[in-house]
Amino acid sequence: MKKRLISTLLILSMTAAMAAGCSGKESSSDSNTGGTGGASSDTTASDDGADGEGGSITFMAPDWAIPTDDQLKAFTDETGIEVTVNEVGWDDIRDKMVTAAAGGQAVADVVEVDWSWVGEFYAADWLEPLDVSDEVKADMPTLETFTKDGNVLAIPYANDYRLSYYNTKQYEDAEIKEEPQTWDEVYANCKTLKEKGVCDYPFALPLNAEEKTSTYLMWLAYTMNGIVFNDDGTLNKDSVLAALKYEEQLIKDELVDPADKTSSGMDAYKRILSGSANFLTGPTSFVSKSTNEEDCSVIGQITPILVPGKDAKATVTMALPEALGVTKFSENKDAAKKFIEWYTSAEMQEALNETNTAIPTLNSVLKKLIDDGKIQNAGAMMEQAELIASPFPGGVPSYYAEMSNAMYNAINKMALGEMTADEAYAEMEAKVAELAAE
Amino acid sequence: MRKKILPYLLLSPMILIMGVLVFYPIIATFSYSLKKWKLTAPNDIHMVGLRNYAAILKSDSFWYSFQNTLFILAVVVLLTTVLGFLTSIFLNIDVKWSGILLAVAMLPWALPPYVNGILWKFVFSSGYGFMNKAVIGLGLAGKPIEWLSSRWSLLLIVSLVVTWRSIPFTALVCLAGRQSIPGGLYEAARIDGGNRRTIFRTITLPLMLPFLAIGITSTSVTAINVFDEIIALSGYSDLGKNILVESYMTTFSFLDFGKGSAVTYLVMLFAGILGIFYLRSLNKEVEY
Numbered sequence: 001m002k003k004r005l006i007s008t009l010l011i012l013s014m015t016a017a018m019a020a021g022c023s024g025k026e027s028s029s030d031s032n033t034g035g036t037g038g039a040s041s042d043t044t045a046s047d048d049g050a051d052g053e054g055g056s057i058t059f060m061a062p063d064w065a066i067p068t069d070d071q072l073k074a075f076t077d078e079t080g081i082e083v084t085v086n087e088v089g090w091d092d093i094r095d096k097m098v099t100a101a102a103g104g105q106a107v108a109d110v111v112e113v114d115w116s117w118v119g120e121f122y123a124a125d126w127l128e129p130l131d132v133s134d135e136v137k138a139d140m141p142t143l144e145t146f147t148k149d150g151n152v153l154a155i156p157y158a159n160d161y162r163l164s165y166y167n168t169k170q171y172e173d174a175e176i177k178e179e180p181q182t183w184d185e186v187y188a189n190c191k192t193l194k195e196k197g198v199c200d201y202p203f204a205l206p207l208n209a210e211e212k213t214s215t216y217l218m219w220l221a222y223t224m225n226g227i228v229f230n231d232d233g234t235l236n237k238d239s240v241l242a243a244l245k246y247e248e249q250l251i252k253d254e255l256v257d258p259a260d261k262t263s264s265g266m267d268a269y270k271r272i273l274s275g276s277a278n279f280l281t282g283p284t285s286f287v288s289k290s291t292n293e294e295d296c297s298v299i300g301q302i303t304p305i306l307v308p309g310k311d312a313k314a315t316v317t318m319a320l321p322e323a324l325g326v327t328k329f330s331e332n333k334d335a336a337k338k339f340i341e342w343y344t345s346a347e348m349q350e351a352l353n354e355t356n357t358a359i360p361t362l363n364s365v366l367k368k369l370i371d372d373g374k375i376q377n378a379g380a381m382m383e384q385a386e387l388i389a390s391p392f393p394g395g396v397p398s399y400y401a402e403m404s405n406a407m408y409n410a411i412n413k414m415a416l417g418e419m420t421a422d423e424a425y426a427e428m429e430a431k432v433a434e435l436a437a438e
Numbered sequence: 439m440r441k442k443i444l445p446y447l448l449l450s451p452m453i454l455i456m457g458v459l460v461f462y463p464i465i466a467t468f469s470y471s472l473k474k475w476k477l478t479a480p481n482d483i484h485m486v487g488l489r490n491y492a493a494i495l496k497s498d499s500f501w502y503s504f505q506n507t508l509f510i511l512a513v514v515v516l517l518t519t520v521l522g523f524l525t526s527i528f529l530n531i532d533v534k535w536s537g538i539l540l541a542v543a544m545l546p547w548a549l550p551p552y553v554n555g556i557l558w559k560f561v562f563s564s565g566y567g568f569m570n571k572a573v574i575g576l577g578l579a580g581k582p583i584e585w586l587s588s589r590w591s592l593l594l595i596v597s598l599v600v601t602w603r604s605i606p607f608t609a610l611v612c613l614a615g616r617q618s619i620p621g622g623l624y625e626a627a628r629i630d631g632g633n634r635r636t637i638f639r640t641i642t643l644p645l646m647l648p649f650l651a652i653g654i655t656s657t658s659v660t661a662i663n664v665f666d667e668i669i670a671l672s673g674y675s676d677l678g679k680n681i682l683v684e685s686y687m688t689t690f691s692f693l694d695f696g697k698g699s700a701v702t703y704l705v706m707l708f709a710g711i712l713g714i715f716y717l718r719s720l721n722k723e724v725e726y
Contacts, residue, residue, distance in 0.1 A: 095690055102477060102695065120693060123478035209675030259565030262586045262672070267565075398478040402692045409676040416587050416677075 054080030055335045060108035062090040065157065065322070067343070068355050075342055081335045090114075097327075101126045106329035109336040113154035113325040115145045116211070116400050121325070123398035127153040128326040128333055130340065139362045141388040142321040148395045154325030155344045157352070159359040159366070161319035162219045162307055163384050164281045165272055165290065167199075169301040174198045183224055183246060183308050186279055190255045193278050201257035202278035203250050204271045207415035212265025214407040215320060217243055218391055219281065223307045223314035228391040233436030234429070241425045248414060248421040261415045270295075272302060281307055283320075284359050284381065291377045304379030306387075316389040321361060399435040406431035464706075470699035477693040490700040500701070502676070503684040506593055507662060510680060513597035514604060514661035519654055521601070522608025523646075529609060530616050540613075547606035555670025558599045562586055562671070586671060592678045599667045604660050608653035615649025616642070655716045662709050681705050 067075075072083050086108055088096065093112050100107035101124065113121065121127050129151040137143055142156040166179060171189070174196045180186040190202040206212040217240065221228045224246070225239035250256050257276070260268040271277035273289060273296040280286065289295040290302040306313045324343060326336040342348060349360040353369055360366045363385055370378045390396075397403065407428045414424040474486045494500045529540055546554070561568045562585040570582040586592050619642065627637045665682050672678040674687060685705060689698025 098477065098690060098693065120478045124693070125480055208673060209677065210673045257565065258582065258584055259563070262564055262584065264673075399692075405674065405687065405691065412675055412677070416584075 054082075054338075055332050056082040056084065057110060057330075057332045057335045057339055058084045058086055058106075058108040059110045059339065060086040060088055060093060060096070061110075061112045061324070062093065063087055064356055064358070065112060065324075066356075067348075067352065071348070071351060071355070075339065079335075079338055079342070081338060083339060097121075097126065101327070101329065104329060106327045106331070109326060109330040109332045110324055110339055111327055113146065113323045115142075115156075115320050115322070116396060116404070118146050118148070118153055118323075119392075119396035119398045119400050122148045122151075122153055122395075126328050128328050128330065128337075129153060130155060130326065130337060136362070139364050141363065141385070142319045142361050144390050145319060145321060145396065146323050146325075154323035155340055156321035156323040156361040157344050157349070157358060158322045159319065159361045159385070160283050160285065160321055161385060161388050162223070162281050162317045163284055163287070163379075163381060164279070164305050164307045165286055165302050166280075166305060167272065167275060167278045167298060167301045168303050169298070170198050170202075170275070170278045179303070179305050180279070180308050181312055182310060183220075186308055187246070187250065187255075190250070190279060191253065194253075194255060199276070199278045201255060201260075201271070201276065203255045204268050204277035204280040204282070205247065205250060205256045205260055206265030206268040207247075207251070207256065207261045207412060208264060208268075209408050209412040210265055211404055211408065212268075213411050214404040215318070216265075216281075217247070217407060217411060219307075219318040220246065222316060222318050222391045223281075224310050226314075226316060229393055231393050233394065233397055234433050235425075237425070237429065240428075241421065244411070244414065244421040244425050247411070251415055261412070273297065275301070285357075287359075287375065287377055287379070287381055288357055302377075304377065304381055304384075306380045306384055315387060316391075317384055317387050318391055319388045397436070399438070403432050403435055467699045467702055470695055471697075471703050473696045475694070475696040475699075477695060486696070490697045491704070494697060494700055494704065499676075500681070500684060503679050503681045506589075506678060507680040507682075509590075509593050510597050510600065510664055511658060511661040513594065514600050514664075515654060515657050517597070517601040518604040518608050518657045519650065522605045522653055522657075523612050523650065525605060525609035526612035526616055529613050543609060544606045546603050547610075549603065551603065551664075551666035552670050554599060554603050555667035558595065558602075558667070559586075559671050562595055589677050592672055596664065596667055596671060596678055597661075599671070600661060600664050603667075604657050608650075608657060611649050611653045611656075612646060615646040619645045651716055655713050658712050658716065659709055662705065662712070681708075 066085055066087055072085070076082055090112070094114070094117055096107045097111060097117075113127065118127075130153070132143065132152045132155065140156065142159060142161070143152060146152060146154040146156060164180075170193060171177075171179075174189075174193050176189050176192060178185075180189055186203075190199075193199040193202040206216055218228050221236070221239045221243035224243055225236075227236045227239045230236050257268070257271060260271075268277075269280055269282045269286065272280040272282075272286070275298040286302075287304050290304075291299060293299065296302070307317050308314060324340045326333055326340065330336050344361070346362055346365050349358070349362055349365045350369065352358040353360060353365075353374065359375075360369065363382075366375075366385055367382055369375045370382050375381065410419065410424040410428040413419045413427075414421055419427070471490055472485055472487060473483060474490075475483045525543060529536070529543060533539075549557075560566075564570060564582045564584045564586065567582075567585070569585065570579075573579045573583065574581075585595060623641050623645075624637060627641055632640070662680075663682055664680060665686065668678050668680060668683055674683065674691070679687075681701065682705060685698055685701040688694050688701055692698075
């Protein structure tokens, strides 16, 4: 009898526990819907945790986008909106968004939107259009990347456009007088640096099978020939093949470190910070890295310059910014929009540069920080920012991930000697054409 | 009547949990696999029957991944079984530090797979890897070897890394099996004049076969489901991708839930058939 009683109680308690686990009010501040793992942590701006008059929102972003507690408190004081921060690794955000949105759930009210995700998020109808003033539109060139069919889907908060860097001391050692103006000059100078024994592998080039390898080819073709994709979304053969052949030549002449073929793209970029590479076209974050003792062992030798072009300096550069958007499934859209407006305002961009070293997306703020000397060793940073343009004629396509995958795998095979540049181009062209036709 | 209901009542929570967490996803995944369902085309979701399966089975990418999976499976199962079995024999020897040795032998098993992959990437990195420093230091090579740059050397390294992580479990299961064999059997065999070899062949090996079957089944599932180590060593490169990476890319990178579910189903069927085959062929009763 006693055993039966215990068994019955056990069944009842288990059933009750399961029922409790399966039910519960779905609140926006509890929208961490799993995904593929990765570190995440939740913090709330308000100390008491009670709902403010202006409502509450959740904000999912990587560590570098998280405002300080004081900044969040100031926002809550100003608007009455409480912000629950969900700090998630950058790689995991897209997976979490996909998993939640596939089930019709909001992973958070405000989410990180990378430039490469915007096409697919738009096609999947996961982002709420945002209102942006004409003044901001004119001052924020990277906004174009997040605009589809006239709808602004996310507002960029961190600027990352392509800028070139070279080691001036190595140029002096090799008796090269002028900074390179064209890609042909970059190649010729790299050969001189190698031949004179100044630098064994002067060109930093990501060749591993990863995203950075595709984007490198895109901006190489873009800055070299001003075009990457045709209007129908297919690859522009003359431009892309020329860029591929340029990379192939660099590899054949051993101007690129063989380790770049298998190490991460960021490791390839970082070679310039140790002096093992002379030339890099890469992220704007290298402006500050090149002056930071913890990151750079050749401080004072790296100069940011305008990206080279075909016959003179390039007239365009590609941006790879990060933005914030509001998920379509959010139940707090107004509060979420207010948060993004605050976060991307001129004052906050200036503040975030100081606290998070974020490069402003508003050119006026960028100019102010450079003029005030808050961004050091800026070189051609401001001049280059004014040349930002998108290489995608119809915006970032919804099949970007699949296209990029085909591109980086073909480039990687070329780097490993399994394919020629022509074969690599044929492989990526076939895939891109198939995707564009779909 | 009560006696008939009570067992079902006691089983009902587990049946419910299994139903929700195991059987429902299996059925749901199968239904997804029969649809054209790309998240970037939310207005174009419809049933396509077995067309997703047909497209996958016709794709070169799938068969390339399948070949890689088979290679990893063969190497990992072979090495893990042999080395795990031998490790269990050594661990069964009663010495003063047996406990500590057992704990040390279990360490690789406790390591998260991604961390395991990163550790080995440091070893085989062409730029700063330990292995290159060793071969150059020993004069075996003049310049760094690109270990991870060719398909078969990459797959071999992935297999070795997974083997290193899998050996402890197989060793532990085999050790449990070895220690469950009654000492009386060995004594009787020795009295009957059996030498070490005969005793191993007629007593130890047959009685440990069911345990080896568990080890091999578990290792096979691990080898088919390798993901983290491949990503850590070669990223999302085509070079070393197996069918699990193919499934992940199709589903979560390319957002094609229809085809991704079909690949997942094929992986599950492959693992299931292999598991049944092992258990049926190795789990035989031994009588003396």
